[in-house]
Amino acid sequence: xxxxxxxxxxxxxxxxxxxxxxxxxxxxxxxxxxxxxxxxxxxxxxxxxxxxxxxxxxxxxxxxxxxxxxxxxxxxxxxxxxxxxxxxxxxxxxxxxxxxx
Amino acid sequence: xxxxxxxxxxxxxxxxxxxxxxxxxxxxxxxxxxxxxxxxxxxxxxxxxxxxxxxxxxxxxxxxxxxxxxxxxxxxxxxxxxxxxxxxxxxxxxxxxxxxx
Numbered sequence: 001x002x003x004x005x006x007x008x009x010x011x012x013x014x015x016x017x018x019x020x021x022x023x024x025x026x027x028x029x030x031x032x033x034x035x036x037x038x039x040x041x042x043x044x045x046x047x048x049x050x051x052x053x054x055x056x057x058x059x060x061x062x063x064x065x066x067x068x069x070x071x072x073x074x075x076x077x078x079x080x081x082x083x084x085x086x087x088x089x090x091x092x093x094x095x096x097x098x099x100x101x
Numbered sequence: 102x103x104x105x106x107x108x109x110x111x112x113x114x115x116x117x118x119x120x121x122x123x124x125x126x127x128x129x130x131x132x133x134x135x136x137x138x139x140x141x142x143x144x145x146x147x148x149x150x151x152x153x154x155x156x157x158x159x160x161x162x163x164x165x166x167x168x169x170x171x172x173x174x175x176x177x178x179x180x181x182x183x184x185x186x187x188x189x190x191x192x193x194x195x196x197x198x199x200x201x202x
Contacts, residue, residue: 006146008109008155010191022196035202044192045107048163052191054109056157062149084184088113090153092146101136 004040004058005065008090015050019086022053028077029055036071040065053085061062062091105141105159106166109191118149118185122149123154128179130156137172139165154186163192 025044033039042057057081059065081087114122126145134140143158160166182188 008111008157010109026197029199034199039201041147041198041200043198044196045109046196048192048194052193054193056109056193090155091149092153092155093149095145095147096127097142097144098130098135099142100140 002060003093004060005062005090005096007055007057007059007065009055009057009090010088010090011053011055011081012051012086012088013053013084018046018050018053021081024077024081025053025055028081031040032071032077033068036064036068038067103161104194105161106163107193107195108156108158108160108166109193110156110158111189111191112154112156112182113152113187113189114154114185119147119151121155122182122186125178125182126154126156129182133172133174133178134169135164137169139168 011021011025022044029042031043033042038060040058040060042055045054045056046052047054057065112122112126121146129142130145134143139161141159141161146155146157147153148155158166160169165180
């Protein structure tokens with residue numbers, strides 16, 4: 001099996017905006033991203049301290065993820081998110097998965 | 102089921118040190134962390150651009166993770182890692198998991 005392309009995208013916000021960002025990213029994922037070609041799965045996280053929202057996503061390939069980012073329908077949500085959140089993208093490959101011994 | 106405690110710990114390095122850090126974190130996880138009480142699973146990632154190594158880990162609770170951090174046997178590896186890498190911890194809870202529609 002081909003290794004998935006992993007995105008760990010971190011949004012930084014003020015705590016009073018954390019829920020608003022969670023709602024926007026949930027909407028974007030449900031309405032557009034999750035039906036796109038190449039998407040496998042993603043997990044949305046809120047930081048305990050209230051200042052971050054992080055999306056951990058698996059895509060079949062980097063190319064398919066970049067196609068999605070260019071797709072117009074996802075953009076209004078991301079644009080709104082970027083009006084009040086700082087966004088840091090992280091593109092990875094998996095080295096190893098460890099399970100409880 | 103209780104929600105797991107999620108750690109997304111990001112190490113920043115120079116690209117020539119990325120493999121050294123991967124090796125250290127692999128050793129630390131295999132030799133000590135994965136047999137500890139409260140550890141569920143973790144996935145080690147290397148960034149495509151060579152500048153980051155990120156550990157995504159699930160623990161049963163925040164308390165059990167903090168017990169591990171205080172455990173002396175894991176420290177020499179982390180100390181060595183911190184001699185050449187910048188470390189940023191992220192403590193999260195899962196909001197939602199999305200699957201391909």
